[in-house]
Amino acid sequence: MIDWAWIGRHTDDIWSATREHLVLTALPVLLGLILAVPLGILATRTPRLATPVLAVSGVLYTIPALAMFVFMIPFTGLTVTSAVIALTIYTLIVLVRATIDGLASVPRDVREAAEAMGYRPAARLLRVELPLALPVLIAGIRIATVSTIGLVAIGVIINVGGLGRLVYSLGFQRNFFMTPIWTGLALIVALSVVADLALIAVERRLTPWSRGR
């Protein structure tokens, strides 16, 4: 069922597809994070903004990935840029919500205690609220990362690389050749599991106070 010799001959292809998949996942998650955290903070500070921000992101999230990819074509063509923008919109939605929920999860007495200790708002945000919001935020990053790993596969429609190309171009389009299909699938699942475990490890590192609980 699996042609191991084919895998041996194509390690370069497999490796470059995996690398592309990683870049196409990491970029949207990082860009989404850079945009979402300030937006989430802003929405928390001005409650009037929170409802529209959540409503708009809720509607954006219902747009199918297939559609999101092709909406970008008039602007940025069949390029990696299109894929990164489309994927960033999805991560943004998840991460804005995670930031808002994370900041909302900081207990009120902690916030008041910080204020009583003389923290100015900016310092309180950086040293008290954001660190305490981390578990919820990282839970959001985990969802965004794992779903992006899956969404990158749809990028084959606009011809971006990644493991979807391995499955589609090297397997499916070549007379249903199963070896690249199984290989791509196994690597996508492996990437998701490894990325998720890595983020759990990062969370444990960044929130030492929650250990041992």
Added chain:
Amino acid sequence: MVQGPLRVDFLTVLADWISDPARWTGATGIPNRLLQHLGYSVGATLIAAAIALPLGIWLGHTGRYGNLAIQITNVGRAVPTLVLILLLFALWPFNVAVIFAALVALAVPPILANAYVGIRQVDPEVRDAALGMGMRGTQLLREIEIPVAIPLIMSGVRTSAVQIVATAGLAAFVGFGGLGRLVIDGVAKGFRGTARGLPEVVWGAVLIAALAVLTELLLARVQRAVTPRGLRRQATPASEIPSASTT
């Protein structure tokens, strides 16, 4: 590709494409594509609900094996639906059951998890009161646990249905119809000049997105309608992080 910013003539091209009578008749017309899309979506949602609802409710009622079941379905979520469709189609070529199987696999986890959590989250005091009143087994389940859990159970069905509608477009990847066909055909025609594949792609995308939003709105109303009156005023959780992707 459109040169420079979107121009008015592009909008004209879009309007011309959709108002062409040829788009509205025959096997490749929009009504037929819409019907195919709805067929996959409704069928897959019903099958997924028929599998996941009884299982989730039963797991929640007995309280056993629930976390195990959720863990197993979560691992399944890492498999992108497109890859699953390609794999199943390669194994069983030209069998439309492939589309249903892939969409059902996508939809089962949210329904199962919400049904399980919904039943588990029934206030123990409410359950105790019902037990004290002499309710047992299925009566407790039917008259107390399911009605109280209905908002969560329905929100799982809603999430799944919207994901299915959004994802059913992928059926066109393997030659089955649906609204995704417009997108795939348009991409195949290319984008040099606005008149070629672009209007088809844009309309396909717009129609799928609109159908997904409509599904969300419709099922939100259904969810309200089937919620027992006493529970309606309770606010639903304000901001739920979407649990899975529209892969």
